[in-house]
Amino acid sequence: DTGVSQDPRHKITKRGQNVTFRCDPISEHNRLYWYRQTLGQGPEFLTYFQNEAQLEKSRLLSDRFSAERPKGSFSTLEIQRTEQGDSAMYLCASSPDLAGDEQFFGPGTRLTVL
Amino acid sequence: SQQGEEDPQALSIQEGENATMNCSYKTSINNLQWYRQNSGRGLVHLILIRSNEREKHSGRLRVTLDTSKKSSSLLITASRAADTASYFCATEWVKLSFGAGTTVTVRA
Numbered sequence: 001d002t003g004v005s006q007d008p009r010h011k012i013t014k015r016g017q018n019v020t021f022r023c024d025p026i027s028e029h030n031r032l033y034w035y036r037q038t039l040g041q042g043p044e045f046l047t048y049f050q051n052e053a054q055l056e057k058s059r060l061l062s063d064r065f066s067a068e069r070p071k072g073s074f075s076t077l078e079i080q081r082t083e084q085g086d087s088a089m090y091l092c093a094s095s096p097d098l099a100g101d102e103q104f105f106g107p108g109t110r111l112t113v114l
Numbered sequence: 115s116q117q118g119e120e121d122p123q124a125l126s127i128q129e130g131e132n133a134t135m136n137c138s139y140k141t142s143i144n145n146l147q148w149y150r151q152n153s154g155r156g157l158v159h160l161i162l163i164r165s166n167e168r169e170k171h172s173g174r175l176r177v178t179l180d181t182s183k184k185s186s187s188l189l190i191t192a193s194r195a196a197d198t199a200s201y202f203c204a205t206e207w208v209k210l211s212f213g214a215g216t217t218v219t220v221r222a
Contacts, residue, residue: 102147103159
């Protein structure tokens, strides 16, 4: 399967713990995006990378959130000191270099913070 | 903040009927995209319409765009059970801005 993959698919954690999610984009795609989706809502943009450079971060991405794409391939999203409000589906997407291109989404990581 | 807003929030139709949903947005756009999301899954891109286009077709899908009214519509013809999903419109150029979606249920 050459689509976008995310790991883990589900994560349950206790409040205050740190969690890290991984996204593997489609191999030839230079752009990688993170979105967050809560129940009954559409996805909300968090951040995106052009190769290894993080070009934009949403105000939703508090200081507890950090994203990396060290070699311009896979990306990680870490949430420190999780809060119950962080419970959501975290979606990763990738696209080729051109702005406005279709974005290919992964299956998402569902985070539940108890 | 989310720019797109879909209407209706939910739609229930019989298999074989057509389904129409609308999207309104607030600011000028370069393009508008429609995505589908099956329950608990990732999003699948359906169609992209550019700001200088008025209508676009893809299989059983028909999308219209009216930039003067800042609105778009998605028509699914001859619906099937597999079309049961949530449908989202998305605007912006790089960082997509989604509405809350229209949940479509196709009854057999």
